[in-house]
Amino acid sequence: MFFHIVLERNMQLHPRHFGRNLRENLVSKLMKDVEGTCSGRHGFVVAITGIENIGKGLIRDGTGFVTFPVKYQCVVFRPFKGEILEAVVTMVNKMGFFAEAGPVQIFVSNHLIPDDMEFQSGDVPNYTTSDGSVKIQKDSEVRLKIIGTRVDATEIFCIGTIKDDFLGVINDPSAA
Amino acid sequence: MSIEPFNRLVKLAARAFYDDITTKGDNQPKTGRSDNRGIAVVVLDALTRRQWVREEDLAKNLKLHSKQLRRTLRFLEEEKLITRDHRRETAKGAKIFSAAVAATADGPHHSKEGDEKIKMHTHSYCSLDYAQVYDVVRYRMHRMKKKLKDELEDKNTVQEYICPNCSRRYTALDALRLISFEDEYFHCENCNGELVAESDKLAAVQGVDGDDNVRKRRHEKLKDMLQKMEAQLKPLVEQLSRVKDLPVPEFGTLLAWEARASAAARGINGDLNGNDPSKSSQGYGGTPMPFVGETKVEVAFSGAEGTGVDAKSESENTSLKVLPPWMIKKGMNLTKEQRGEVKDESKTDAGSASAQFSDDKKSLANDDDKTNIQDEYVKAYYAAILKKQQELEEAAKGQQELSSTEVTESVANTNSSRQVGMKAKREEDEDDDIEWEEAPIGGNANENYKVDLNVEASALVEEEEEEDDDVDWEEG
Numbered sequence: 001m002f003f004h005i006v007l008e009r010n011m012q013l014h015p016r017h018f019g020r021n022l023r024e025n026l027v028s029k030l031m032k033d034v035e036g037t038c039s040g041r042h043g044f045v046v047a048i049t050g051i052e053n054i055g056k057g058l059i060r061d062g063t064g065f066v067t068f069p070v071k072y073q074c075v076v077f078r079p080f081k082g083e084i085l086e087a088v089v090t091m092v093n094k095m096g097f098f099a100e101a102g103p104v105q106i107f108v109s110n111h112l113i114p115d116d117m118e119f120q121s122g123d124v125p126n127y128t129t130s131d132g133s134v135k136i137q138k139d140s141e142v143r144l145k146i147i148g149t150r151v152d153a154t155e156i157f158c159i160g161t162i163k164d165d166f167l168g169v170i171n172d173p174s175a176a
Numbered sequence: 177m178s179i180e181p182f183n184r185l186v187k188l189a190a191r192a193f194y195d196d197i198t199t200k201g202d203n204q205p206k207t208g209r210s211d212n213r214g215i216a217v218v219v220l221d222a223l224t225r226r227q228w229v230r231e232e233d234l235a236k237n238l239k240l241h242s243k244q245l246r247r248t249l250r251f252l253e254e255e256k257l258i259t260r261d262h263r264r265e266t267a268k269g270a271k272i273f274s275a276a277v278a279a280t281a282d283g284p285h286h287s288k289e290g291d292e293k294i295k296m297h298t299h300s301y302c303s304l305d306y307a308q309v310y311d312v313v314r315y316r317m318h319r320m321k322k323k324l325k326d327e328l329e330d331k332n333t334v335q336e337y338i339c340p341n342c343s344r345r346y347t348a349l350d351a352l353r354l355i356s357f358e359d360e361y362f363h364c365e366n367c368n369g370e371l372v373a374e375s376d377k378l379a380a381v382q383g384v385d386g387d388d389n390v391r392k393r394r395h396e397k398l399k400d401m402l403q404k405m406e407a408q409l410k411p412l413v414e415q416l417s418r419v420k421d422l423p424v425p426e427f428g429t430l431l432a433w434e435a436r437a438s439a440a441a442r443g444i445n446g447d448l449n450g451n452d453p454s455k456s457s458q459g460y461g462g463t464p465m466p467f468v469g470e471t472k473v474e475v476a477f478s479g480a481e482g483t484g485v486d487a488k489s490e491s492e493n494t495s496l497k498v499l500p501p502w503m504i505k506k507g508m509n510l511t512k513e514q515r516g517e518v519k520d521e522s523k524t525d526a527g528s529a530s531a532q533f534s535d536d537k538k539s540l541a542n543d544d545d546k547t548n549i550q551d552e553y554v555k556a557y558y559a560a561i562l563k564k565q566q567e568l569e570e571a572a573k574g575q576q577e578l579s580s581t582e583v584t585e586s587v588a589n590t591n592s593s594r595q596v597g598m599k600a601k602r603e604e605d606e607d608d609d610i611e612w613e614e615a616p617i618g619g620n621a622n623e624n625y626k627v628d629l630n631v632e633a634s635a636l637v638e639e640e641e642e643e644d645d646d647v648d649w650e651e652g
């Protein structure tokens with residue numbers, strides 16, 4: 001699920017960035033530092049949408065660096081148990097398959113793949129129905145439901161299922 | 177619109193799901209007396225016999241403490257079975273509701289008129305929300321079934337993996353760390369052994385250990401439960417499918433319902449302008465809704481509308497609305513129909529007025545006819561006024577046509593003489609009315625209401641007389 005929230009971060013800026021472009025430098029550094037990171041608490045920071053407030057800079061002892069407290073608005077993505085996501089398959093093996101929904105990695109184990117889909121090894125390992133009408137392989141797009149998340153301080157990993165109504169392949173690259 | 181299948185649905189659902197609901201807190205001692213299991217069923221059953229009901233009245237009827245009832249109702253509201261409405265109102269406002277509810281189910285009859293307190297009280301009302309009940313029951317069954325089936329099919333369970341060498345356990349959540357890029361298997365972090373999915377363990381490790389026995393037993397139990405559920409809830413499922421394509425009875429919001437109820441009450445008595453009669457009489461499960469209560473406004477309205485409908489039934493239907501006779505004055509720009517209608521009607525009405533009265537006398541015992549009587553009374557009264565007015569008009573016209581040179585004196589003379597005649601006639605009418613108005617008093621419990629009507633009516637009469645006189649005299 002996406003959220004638009006306000007976060008705060010202390011930014012350290014090298015003195016060479018001071019001057020009339022200080023603010024721009026600060027913001028671009030913030031974007032570089034923050035976008036794409038993941039915190040267990042808020043999820044993945046997708047994009048910074050605005051700066052709320054930049055506090056007074058504080059010169060650090062012994063160095064020329066200055067610390068600015070920056071409040072910024074950003075879009076974060078946090079997966080939840082029970083959430084339905086659309087993801088791209090990245091790897092298929094005997095144990096199941098891995099998929100990505102943006103920055104989130106999801107593993108679907110083979111017992112959460114419908115029973116009528118069989119694993120086919122080979123050049124392009126895949127799961128296929130007996131009549132061959134549905135095929136899950138690398139780069140397939142699937143709709144899945146998250147049934148569990150593992151949230152670490154800097155990492156979120158999910159496991160999902162496609163064994164439910166309206167879940168499964170939504171776009172088959174081999175058919176296109 | 178039939179409410180019965182839905183009521184059956186409510187009753188079945190109540191017994192299936194709310195049978196053992198107790199509103200007592202867990203900390204209270206559960207003695208035999210304080211055990212109020214089944215109260216939800218009782219309340220729901222009671223609500224199937226009502227529409228909107230004031231919660232105090234419901235408590236009184238069910239002989240429950242209002243606090244206890246409120247707790248149950250709050251629970252039912254949370255369960256989305258009923259809707260509630262709270263409003264601050266005076267004693268008078270409450271009476272309007274009582275009037276509306278008077279004939280539905282076992283609503284109480286309020287007879288006290290005198291104690292009009294200005295005090296505001298918050299009153300709570302509740303009614304069943306059939307549309308929602310239908311959805312809630314279906315959703316509940318769906319969830320029950322789904323939960324059991326999911327457990328049965330091991331859905332939504334996190335797959336576990338076990339290392340056959342060192343018996344270290346992993347879950348699917350560790351998958352990212354376990355995956356090896358040499359082959360397509362998971363490998364133990366400890367000994368690099370190939371992991372086995374736990375459900376396959378039976379095949380991998382020979383022999384059945386205790387863990388699997390538990391799992392198997394649980395599986396059996398779930399299957400059993402699912403079967404039992406399907407068998408026991410069969411009547412409910414059947415009722416749901418029966419109700420599926422039926423229009424859901426809707427009471428609307430409290431305010432809308434009140435308005436509709438009183439409109440329907442009037443509709444039955446006066447059958448007011450163009451209202452679909454089937455709508456007004458069947459709208460509440462076929463229960464007739466005589467309007468017993470406030471009369472002040474109703475008299476004027478139903479009277480006016482009553483004559484209007486009479487005109488319609490007696491002559492052909494016209495799209496033009498017939499003006500109430502007391503609204504027609506000299507100098508008004510009226511179409512022929514409007515005027516002609518009224519004239520027609522006044523003739524027939526005046527002619528049949530006495531007949532109608534005698535008819536009414538026969539049915540006076542019937543409470544439902546009370547407003548009918550009021551209507552007739554007013555109708556007769558208007559007819560009389562109208563006749564007078566009409567005659568005056570004709571007289572004036574005749575005079576004007578006779579000769580413009582005629583002195584106004586004579587006009588005034590004829591007018592006044594006719595006026596006198598009319599007045600006598602009207603007084604007759606009035607006497608008539610009073611006579612038959614008295615009759616129901618004997619058979620009726622709430623006399624004050626009748627007395628009130630008379631006062632009101634005669635006040636009305638006087639007022640109108642004056643008005644008419646003014647017009648006529650100015651004209652002459």
Ligand SMILES: [Zn+2]
Binds near residue numbers: 368
């Ligand atoms: Zn191991």
